[in-house]
Amino acid sequence: xDDKIIEIKNVSKSYSDKPVVKNISLxxxxxxxxxxxxxxxxxKTTTLRMIAxxxxxxxxxxxxxxxxxxxxxxxxxNINTVFQKYALFPHLNVFGNIAFGLKMKLVxxxxxxxxxxxxxxxxxxxxxxxxxxxxNSALKMVDLEDYGHRSVxxxxxxxxxxxxxxxxxxxEPQVLLLDEPLGALDLKMRKDMQLELMQMHKQLxxxxxxxxxxxxxxxxxxxxxxxxxxGEIQQIGTPNKVYDEPANAFVADFIGESNILSGTMVKDFxxxxxxxxxxxxxxxxxxxxxxDVIIRPEDIRIVPTDSDNCLVEADVLSCVFKGDHxxxxxxxxxxxxxxIVIHDNVEVNVGxxxxxxxxxxxxxxxxxxxxxxxxxxxxxxENVVYFCDGKFPCVSSLPEGTKVRVKVDFDDVxxxxxxxDGTIGASVISAIYKGSYWQYIVRTDTYYDFFVDNDxxxxxxxxxxxxxxxxxxxxxxxxxxxx
Amino acid sequence: MKKFKxxxxxxxxxxxxxxxxxVFVVVPxxxxxxxxxxxxxxxxxxxxxAEFFTDAGGGLTVLGxxxxxxxVTTVICLAIGYPCAxxxxxxxxxxxxxxxxxxxxxWVNFLIRTLSxxxxxxALDVKLGMGTVLFGMVYNYLPYMILPLHTTLVSIDHxxxxxxxxxxxxxxxxxxxxxxxxxxxxxxxxxxxxFIPAIxxxxxxxxxxxxxxxxxxxAINMHFSKTTNSFGVGSVMSLxxxxxxxxxxxxxxxxxxxxxxxxxx
Numbered sequence: 001x002d003d004k005i006i007e008i009k010n011v012s013k014s015y016s017d018k019p020v021v022k023n024i025s026l027x028x029x030x031x032x033x034x035x036x037x038x039x040x041x042x043x044k045t046t047t048l049r050m051i052a053x054x055x056x057x058x059x060x061x062x063x064x065x066x067x068x069x070x071x072x073x074x075x076x077x078n079i080n081t082v083f084q085k086y087a088l089f090p091h092l093n094v095f096g097n098i099a100f101g102l103k104m105k106l107v108x109x110x111x112x113x114x115x116x117x118x119x120x121x122x123x124x125x126x127x128x129x130x131x132x133x134x135x136n137s138a139l140k141m142v143d144l145e146d147y148g149h150r151s152v153x154x155x156x157x158x159x160x161x162x163x164x165x166x167x168x169x170x171x172e173p174q175v176l177l178l179d180e181p182l183g184a185l186d187l188k189m190r191k192d193m194q195l196e197l198m199q200m201h202k203q204l205x206x207x208x209x210x211x212x213x214x215x216x217x218x219x220x221x222x223x224x225x226x227x228x229x230x231g232e233i234q235q236i237g238t239p240n241k242v243y244d245e246p247a248n249a250f251v252a253d254f255i256g257e258s259n260i261l262s263g264t265m266v267k268d269f270x271x272x273x274x275x276x277x278x279x280x281x282x283x284x285x286x287x288x289x290x291x292d293v294i295i296r297p298e299d300i301r302i303v304p305t306d307s308d309n310c311l312v313e314a315d316v317l318s319c320v321f322k323g324d325h326x327x328x329x330x331x332x333x334x335x336x337x338x339x340i341v342i343h344d345n346v347e348v349n350v351g352x353x354x355x356x357x358x359x360x361x362x363x364x365x366x367x368x369x370x371x372x373x374x375x376x377x378x379x380x381x382e383n384v385v386y387f388c389d390g391k392f393p394c395v396s397s398l399p400e401g402t403k404v405r406v407k408v409d410f411d412d413v414x415x416x417x418x419x420x421d422g423t424i425g426a427s428v429i430s431a432i433y434k435g436s437y438w439q440y441i442v443r444t445d446t447y448y449d450f451f452v453d454n455d456x457x458x459x460x461x462x463x464x465x466x467x468x469x470x471x472x473x474x475x476x477x478x479x480x481x482x483x
Numbered sequence: 484m485k486k487f488k489x490x491x492x493x494x495x496x497x498x499x500x501x502x503x504x505x506v507f508v509v510v511p512x513x514x515x516x517x518x519x520x521x522x523x524x525x526x527x528x529x530x531x532x533a534e535f536f537t538d539a540g541g542g543l544t545v546l547g548x549x550x551x552x553x554x555v556t557t558v559i560c561l562a563i564g565y566p567c568a569x570x571x572x573x574x575x576x577x578x579x580x581x582x583x584x585x586x587x588x589x590w591v592n593f594l595i596r597t598l599s600x601x602x603x604x605x606a607l608d609v610k611l612g613m614g615t616v617l618f619g620m621v622y623n624y625l626p627y628m629i630l631p632l633h634t635t636l637v638s639i640d641h642x643x644x645x646x647x648x649x650x651x652x653x654x655x656x657x658x659x660x661x662x663x664x665x666x667x668x669x670x671x672x673x674x675x676x677x678f679i680p681a682i683x684x685x686x687x688x689x690x691x692x693x694x695x696x697x698x699x700x701x702a703i704n705m706h707f708s709k710t711t712n713s714f715g716v717g718s719v720m721s722l723x724x725x726x727x728x729x730x731x732x733x734x735x736x737x738x739x740x741x742x743x744x745x746x747x748x
Contacts, residue, residue, distance in 0.1 A: 054645050074648040081649045087642035091664040100660070101650035171650065 004066075005030040005175060005207050006051060011060030013046055013231075020046050022231040023060070028175075028209065028224075033201050035210045035218040038228035039254065044211045045084075047228070048177050051209060052081050065174075075104070080168035081177040085184065086160045088152040094163050095148035098135045101171040102126050138170040141200070158189045169200070175207045182217065194220055215255045219243060227251050230429070248366050249439075252294040253432045259295045259340050261435045263365075264288050271365060274336035274436075276312050280363040292366050292434075297343040299362035302328065303355040310355030314340060316348050330354060338435030373413065373450050376478070377406040385475060388444040390424035390466075394473040403478040410453040412472035415442065415464045422465020426450065428458045442466065512725075518718035531715035535723070542702060542720060549699035553682035556620040560628040560677045561670065563621070568632035568669075569662075572639075582633060589626045596623065597690050604691070611693050619691040620681055627676040635669025636662070671735045679728050699724065 006028040013021040021043040028034050036044035049055040050062060053074035061070045069077060080101070088097050109124035126134075139145050142162035152160060161181060168176055178197075182190045198221055201208050212218055218225050219239040227234040227242060227250075235247035246252035249260050263273040268283035273293055285291060303309045314330035317339070328342040333353075340356065348354055377387030379402040385394045387406050398404065419425040429449070430441035440452040442464060450466060458464060522528040535542045571582055588596060597619055604615050639662065647661040685700030699720065706717030 052645075052649060054648070073653075074645070075651045075653050079649075081646070083642050083646060085640075085642065087640065087646040089643060089646070089661065089665075091667070100647070100652075104651035104656060167650070 003030050004028065005032075005064065006209075007063040007066075008047070008051070009061045009063065011047075011050060011057045011062060013043070013050065013055060014058050020231050021050075021057075024228075024231075024233050026226060026233065026236065028207060030174075031205050031207055033198070033208045033210065033221060033223045034226060035212060035222035035224070036226050036228060037212060037215060037218040037255075038234075039213055041230075042228040043231035044213075044226075044228050045179055048081075048179055048209060048211050051175070052079055052177050053077050078173055079175045079177060080171050080173040081179065082161075082164045082168050082181045084179045084181070086164040088160055088163055088167070090151075090153060092152070093148065094139070094144065094150050094152060094155070095135055097152060097163055098138055098167045098170050099131050100167065102131045102134055105171065134170055138166040141169070142166045157184050158193070161185065161193065165197075165200070169204070173206065175209060178208065178210045180212055181210075182212075182214075190217070197221065219255070225255075227254065229254075245364060246294060246366070248369060249292040249294065249432055250369075250430065252292075252364065257297050257341060257343075259297065259300075259338075259435060260432055261293045261295070261338055262290065262368075263293045264290050265365070269360075271363060274332065274338055275334050276332075278311060278358070278363060279360040280365060281360050282363070282365040285365070285367075290368055290371060292368055294364040294366070295340075295358055295362060297327070297341045298325070299358060300340065300342040300344070301357040302342060302344045302346050302348060303357045305353055305355040307355055307357075309357040311358060312356050314354055314356055316350050316352045316354060318350060319348050321347075328354075330356070332356075332435075336436060339433075340435065370451050373406075373408045373410070375406050375448055377404050377475075378402065379404060379475075383470070385473065388424050388446045388448050390444075392423050392468055392473060393470040394475060395470050396475050398475065398477060405476040405478050407474040407476070408450075408468055408472060410439070410451045412468060413442075413450050413452040413454075414467040414469070415440070415452060415454055415456070415458065416467055417464065419463050419465045422467045424466050426464055426466050428460050428462045428464060431458060431460055515718045515721050518714050519722055521715055523713075523715070528715075531719045534716050535719045542716065545697055545702045546699050546720075546723065548697075549682045552617070552620065552688075552696075552698060553678050555617060556624060556681045557628075557674055557678045559617065559621045560625050561674065564625055564628035564632055564673065565670070568629050568636055571629075571633050572636035582629075585629050586626050588622070593623055594686060594690075597687050601690050611691060611695070613692070613696060615691045616688045616696050619687045620684065623684075623687060624677045624681055627680070628673040631672040631676060632666065632669045635666045635672075639665050667738075671738060675731055675735050679731055682727065683724055 004027045006026075008024060008026040010023050010025055011021060012019065012023050024043075024047065036047055038044050046055060050057055053069070053072060053076075056071060061068055063069065064077065064079070089100065092100065103125065105126060106123040107126060109122040112119045112121045114120075135148065136145070139148060142165055144159060144162055144166070147155070147159065147163075152163060155163065161184075164181070181197075182193050185193060194217060197208070197210075210218075210221065219242075222239055224236060225239055225242045226236050227247075229250055235242055235251050237245075237247075242251065243256055246255060246258075252258040252260055261273050263271050265282070265285035266272045266277065266288065268285075269280060271278050271280045271282070271291070271293060301309070305313050312332050312334075314332045317329040317331055319329075320327045322343075325343045325345050326347055328344060328348055330340050330342060332338045332340060342356070375387055377385050379396060379398045379400055380386040380391050381400050383394055383396060384391050385396065385404060385406060386392075396404075414422075416422045424444055426442040426444045428440055429443045432439045434453075437453050437455050438457060440454060440458065442450045442452055444450065444466070519531055520527055520529070522530055533539075538544060567585065571585075600619050600622065601611070601615075604611060609615060643661055643665060644657055647657045652660060682698075683700045683703075684698060685704045688696045688698045689701050703717050703720045703724070706713050706720065
């Protein structure tokens with residue numbers, strides 16, 4: 001389709017064998033405002049830099065108007081960038097900065113002429129007057145009419161930001177790339193600039209590709225949000241879709257507040273969470289498949305416990321006034337108790353027993369990313385198995401050197417505060433609260449990601465030790481033919 | 484009478500250095516200043532200035548020669564030093580050892596270096612003269628050019644280069660319109676750190692030209708030596724040198740006012 005301006009096809013990027021972007025594919029329509037959203041280190045900036053041409057993909061292709069630009073140097077691309085720290089040239093004044101691109105530009109001079117059978121188009125640089133005209137109208141667009149002679153260092157952060165935008169837009173690019181452009185501004189200024197950028201996007205009609213880690217910014221400004229994590233695209237969709245129908249627990253956790261709980265699909269249209277069964281609108285899951293359930297706090301209504309609408313009862317733990325709503329934290333009753341956050345406009349008292357009602361439509365059900373940790377290992381000696389550069393005690397009578405498949409349940413992986421106490425060390429890269437426990441993803445130094453269910457709290461980036469009880473390690477011998 | 488009371492404050496730590504400055508910088512300067520106005524018998528006179536500025540003893544000619552040689556040395560150092568510093572900065576990670584190699588000669592006493600250079604030239608049967616003097620000067624002052632240039636080039640934020648590429652500049656334009664202007668402060672301090680020592684140098688020219696080429700530093704040295712014993716003219720020449728140094732520094736500081744890297748002198 002020719003309305004696609006940029007197509008990224010199976011692009012991967014690694015730095016010295018460390019993958020940063022993993023096989024992503026993405027199409028951007030002409031005139032679209034696309035936001036790449038994700039936590040730091042998710043590969044969003046690298047993706048942007050590959051579109052700009054500062055980085056070349058390790059594999060895959062990037063098409064621009066249907067042409068392969070994967071290896072084209074940045075100065076030959078009709079794409080301009082607004083840099084994170086603006087990168088305004090300190091040796092030039094505001095005018096000089098904005099005129100920089102124009103001075104590089106060659107425009108056709110006169111009609112193409114026939115020369116020895118070839119059509120030759122003479123090119124020329126823009127004249128001083130043309131440059132001045134364009135720069136002045138760019139300055140006008142960003143409301144900095146009288147600032148042309150000013151040194152860039154004498155400008156405030158917001159003004160520098162505007163100059164950076166003017167400097168990029170004055171070249172009339174087909175695509176404008178913005179790398180966390182509002183990151184350095186204060187909150188009020190950010191909100192103003194968000195609106196102004198949206199205004200500019202509407203007026204100019206060019207494609208914007210915007211990188212941010214701020215979910216609110218992404219929801220406010222974009223036509224399409226691309227949620228990324230760990231170099232992979234998690235979900236592509238409109239802000240509404242990404243918010244209302246997050247593709248997985250990570251997206252739900254990252255965008256807006258959510259209650260993320262584990263459950264099982266007992267049958268179509270019925271989900272069981274901690275012993276309670278609820279009606280939902282999802283079907284097509286396997287019988288008794290473990291799933292993640294996401295419920296937005298504002299989708300939960302507080303009702304009297306004796307009401308017909310009461311689906312589950314809960315005890316209020318806290319109630320905080322937030323201006324337009326109360327944020328209530330409650331603990332569901334039952335054998336397995338879950339902590340639930342509710343946004344509602346009724347005030348309740350701590351210790352109250354309340355009823356909760358959730359529309360079937362508001363249970364967002366998704367497959368779990370992984371059901372069990374499964375990896376390859378080798379028997380080191382009797383009752384010791386080697387995987388992830390660690391020797392784990394296990395219960396096995398397999399002979400030394402046997403290749404095995406190692407399986408460990410999420411809640412059988414123990415984490416220790418002190419890395420030395422574990423069999424191997426690892427870093428926490430993701431932490432999601434699931435109502436009654438935390439689900440962590442911890443990455444070993446050999447880049448295996450363990451999923452871990454745990455009651456204690458760690459932060460992302462913490463170093464932990466991993467320990468597994470010998471009897472909890474499930475070993476299966478791998479026959480040579482299988483390898 | 485008010486009694487001077489010594490109060491121990493942080494300022495006290497500066498006193499040893501203040502005394503050092505006073506004894507070894509201010510006092511000698513004052514002595515030079517006084518000497519410039521005294522004749523051989525210790526009487527007040529302007530004859531020393533007259534002698535120098537009318538070029539009676541060839542002082543002005545020597546100064547002119549020194550300035551020309553200093554200038555040529557600086558230009559050659561810049562021409563060799565900039566590409567070196569640029570490449571060293573570009574391949575930053577692996578270049579630490581290389582930078583060290585360029586700096587290493589500075590660890591050897593310059594007289595020893597110069598004498599060895601002379602010995603090599605003699606062994607190779609090269610005629611000592613202007614060529615060998617310039618070689619010696621460039622060899623001696625090249626590290627002083629490379630070091631500030633390298634420091635400045637390394638500190639240029641890579642995003643400026645990317646911004647420049649992004650705005651349509653090819654490799655040559657990126658260099659001419661972005662890298663070069665951004666390294667101007669480094670060029671200026673490199674030039675000062677080469678030019679000023681180069682015009683005031685002595686011994687290098689003497690040794691590497693078998694005393695045929697005589698520079699300003701050598702002239703001052705000669706005036707203060709026992710045989711000539713004309714302290715007055717020597718002092719005037721020292722003052723002229725001082726004025727040149729001050730003027731160069733003022734120019735550098737004015738041009739790099741907005742830059743972070745000021746003259747290292």
